[in-house]
Amino acid sequence: xxxxxxxxxxxxxxxxxxxxxxxxxxxxxxxxxxxxxxxxxxxxxxxxxxxxxxxxxxxxxxxxxxxxxxxxxxxxxxxxxxxxxxxxxxxxxxxxxxxxxxxxxxxxxxxxxxxxxxxxxxxxxxxxxxxxxxxxxxxxxxxxxxxxxxxxxxxxxxxxxxxxxxxxxxxxxxxxxxxxxxxxxxxxxxxxxxxxxxxxxxxxxxxxxxxxxxxxxxxxxxxxxxxxxxxxxxxxxxxxxxxxxxxxxxxxxxxxxxxxxxxxxxxxxxxxxxxxxxxxxxxxxxxxxxxxxxxxxxxxxxxxxxxxxxxxxxxxxxxxxxxxxxxxxxxxxxxxxxxxxxxxxxxxxxxxxxxxxxxx
Amino acid sequence: xxxxxxxxxxxxxxxxxxxxxxxxxxxxxxxxxxxxxxxxxxxxxxxxxxxxxxxxxxxxxxxxxxxxxxxxxxxxxxxxxxxxxxxxxxxxxxxxxxxxxxxxxxxxxxxxxxxxxxxxxxxxxxxxxxxxxxxxxxxxxxxxxxxxxxxxxxxxxxxxxxxxxxxxxxxxxxxxxxxxxxxxxxxxxxxxxxxxxxxxxxxxxxxxxxxxxxxxxxxxxxxxxxxxx
Numbered sequence: 001x002x003x004x005x006x007x008x009x010x011x012x013x014x015x016x017x018x019x020x021x022x023x024x025x026x027x028x029x030x031x032x033x034x035x036x037x038x039x040x041x042x043x044x045x046x047x048x049x050x051x052x053x054x055x056x057x058x059x060x061x062x063x064x065x066x067x068x069x070x071x072x073x074x075x076x077x078x079x080x081x082x083x084x085x086x087x088x089x090x091x092x093x094x095x096x097x098x099x100x101x102x103x104x105x106x107x108x109x110x111x112x113x114x115x116x117x118x119x120x121x122x123x124x125x126x127x128x129x130x131x132x133x134x135x136x137x138x139x140x141x142x143x144x145x146x147x148x149x150x151x152x153x154x155x156x157x158x159x160x161x162x163x164x165x166x167x168x169x170x171x172x173x174x175x176x177x178x179x180x181x182x183x184x185x186x187x188x189x190x191x192x193x194x195x196x197x198x199x200x201x202x203x204x205x206x207x208x209x210x211x212x213x214x215x216x217x218x219x220x221x222x223x224x225x226x227x228x229x230x231x232x233x234x235x236x237x238x239x240x241x242x243x244x245x246x247x248x249x250x251x252x253x254x255x256x257x258x259x260x261x262x263x264x265x266x267x268x269x270x271x272x273x274x275x276x277x278x279x280x281x282x283x284x285x286x287x288x289x290x291x292x293x294x295x296x297x298x299x300x301x302x303x304x305x306x307x308x309x310x311x312x313x314x315x316x317x318x319x320x321x322x323x324x325x326x327x328x329x330x331x332x333x334x335x336x337x338x339x340x341x342x343x344x345x346x347x348x349x350x351x352x353x354x355x356x357x358x359x360x
Numbered sequence: 361x362x363x364x365x366x367x368x369x370x371x372x373x374x375x376x377x378x379x380x381x382x383x384x385x386x387x388x389x390x391x392x393x394x395x396x397x398x399x400x401x402x403x404x405x406x407x408x409x410x411x412x413x414x415x416x417x418x419x420x421x422x423x424x425x426x427x428x429x430x431x432x433x434x435x436x437x438x439x440x441x442x443x444x445x446x447x448x449x450x451x452x453x454x455x456x457x458x459x460x461x462x463x464x465x466x467x468x469x470x471x472x473x474x475x476x477x478x479x480x481x482x483x484x485x486x487x488x489x490x491x492x493x494x495x496x497x498x499x500x501x502x503x504x505x506x507x508x509x510x511x512x513x514x515x516x517x518x519x520x521x522x523x524x525x526x527x528x529x530x531x532x533x534x535x536x537x538x539x540x541x542x543x544x545x546x547x548x549x550x551x552x553x554x555x556x557x558x559x560x561x562x563x564x565x566x567x568x569x570x571x572x573x574x575x576x577x578x579x580x581x582x583x584x585x586x587x588x589x
Binding site: 044046071072074077078079081087089145154169 | 478480481483484485486487488490491492495496499502503585586
C-alpha cells in the first residue's frame with residue numbers, strides 16, 4: 001500500500017496531499033492545474049516535497065524529518081506515461097526487457113510470456129517503436145512497466161493522447177490488471193469515463209488539496225467534485241448483463257430494474273458499470289406511456305441542488321441506485337417537484353450507450 | 361609525381377596526431393557536452409566561453425598559451441617531463457594543440473545531439489530502475505551517437521589542418537612535429553618546393569573529403585537506426 005502525506009510549495013501554488021492507495025486501482029482525479037502532476041512527481045522521485053512522508057509497503061520513499069529521499073531508480077515504481085516514452089533505438093523486445101535486470105524479483109519467463117499475451121504484443125516484439133501505432137505503443141509501455149516487477153504502477157494519463165477507439169482497446173488491460181494482480185495502481189486522469197470504468201477508489205484533487213476520497217459511485221455523482229462541475233454530473237450504476245437480444249439491444253439488470261442498452265461488449269452474467277449522465281435524464285410525475293425511451297425507472301426525489309445555467313440537479317433514489325436528473329428551474333416550478341415526491345425518470349436509451357462505458 | 365620520404369612522414373604524422381587528438385579528447389568532449397546540455401549550474405556561461413575560446417582566439421595565441429603552460433620552462437611542462445611524458449616539441453604536443461583547437465567543434469556537435477535527445481526518456485529509464493550511469497550508457501549515449509560521430513569527424517578534420525597553434529607550441533621539426541600543413545608551409549619556403557606542396561595539398565583534400573563522406577554515411581546509418589528501419 002502506498003501512503004502519501006506531503007506538503008509542497010511550488011511558486012504561488014501550495015500543494016497538500018494526503019491519501020492511501022491500497023490494492024486495486026486508485027484514481028487520482030482532478031482538472032488540469034489541480035496538482036496531479038506535482039503529486040506523482042513527488043511519488044516517483046522527480047521532485048522533493050517540503051514536508052511530509054511517502055511510504056510504499058514498509059519502505060520509506062521520502063521522509064522530510066529524517067532526510068530520506070530515495071532516488072527515482074530505487075523506488076520500485078514504474079510509470080506508464082501519456083506519451084509512452086519507448087526507447088526509439090531498441091526493439092519492442094529490448095524495451096520490454098529493459099527494466100528486468102533491476103527488478104527486485106524478476107518475473108520469470110512464464111510470467112513474462114503471460115503478460116506479452118495478455119497485452120497482445122507478441123507480433124510486435126521485433127519491431128521498432130517508430131513503427132507502432134499509438135495504441136500499440138501504450139500497450140508496450142504498460143508491458144515494459146510490468147516487466148520491471150514494480151511494487152507500484154503509476155499510470156500518468158496513459159490514455160489521454162489516444163483517440164476514442166484506441167482508448168476502448170486499452171482499458172480492458174487495465175481492468176485485468178485491477179482484477180488479477182495484487183499490484184497497487186495509481187491512475188492519474190481527468191476523464192470521468194476512465195475513472196468510472198477503472199477505479200476501485202477515487203482521490204479527487206482540487207487546487208492543490210484532496211477534496212474527496214471514496215468509491216467511484218459516490219465521488220463521481222457529486223458535481224461539486226468533478227472537473228467540469230455539473231456539466232459532467234452523472235450516476236454510476238452497477239448492472240448485470242441478462243441477455244443479448246436479436247435486435248441489437250442488451251438487457252441489463254440493476255437492482256431489479258431492467259435497462260436496455262445497444263450491444264454491451266460483455267458476456268451474460270457479467271457485472272458492468274453504467275454511467276448515466278444527469279443531462280440525459282428527464283422526469284415525469286406519472287408513468288409515461290407511448291414514448292420512445294425504453295428505460296423508465298421509478299424513484300423518489302431526495303434532494304435538489306443548483307445545477308448552473310438556470311438548471312437544477314435533482315437527486316433520486318431508485319432501486320437501481322441513486323440517479324441524477326438535470327432539468328430547468330422552470331420545469332421544477334411547473335411540475336411542483338418537492339423532496340420525497342415519487343417521480344419517474346426517463347433515461348434515453350442512447351444516453352447509456354457504449355461510449356459512456358468504454359471511455360470518451 | 362613522386363612522393364618523397366619527407367612527404368610520407370608528414371602524412372603519417374598528421375594521421376597519427378589527428379587520430380590521437382580525436383580519441384583522447386572524445387571522452388572529455390562527451391562529458392562537457394552532456395553537462396552543458398543537461399545541467400544548469402553557476403558559472404555555466406564561463407565554462408561555455410572557455411570551451412569556445414580556441415574557436416575565437418587567433419590559433420597562434422592558443423599555441424602561445426599552451427607553450428606557457430606546458431612548455432619546457434613551465435612548471436606543468438617540467439612535471440610532464442619528469443614523469444616521462446614530455447610534450448614540448450614532440451608529436452604528443454602537436455596532438456594536444458590539435459585537440460584543443462578541435463574541442464569547441466566537437467563539443468558543439470555533441471551538445472546539440474544531447475539537447476535533441478528527449479530527457480523524458482532518461483526519466484522513463486530511471487523509473488524502470490536503471491541507475492544514472494546505466495541510463496547514460498544505454499539511453500543518452502546511443503541517442504546522441506549521430507552527433508558524437510559528427511563531432512569526432514569535425515575534430516579529426518580540424519586536427520588534420522591545424523597549423524597556427526601547432527607551429528607556435530611545438531615548432532616545425534621534421535618527423536616529430538612537421539604535420540601536413542607545417543610541411544606544406546615548409547616546402548613553400550624553399551625554392552622548387554611547390555611540387556611537393558601541391559602533392560600534399562591534394563592528399564589533404566583526399567583525406568578531408570574521405571573523412572567527411574565516412575562521417576555522413578555513419579551519421580545517416582545511426583539516424584536510420586533511431587528512426588526504426
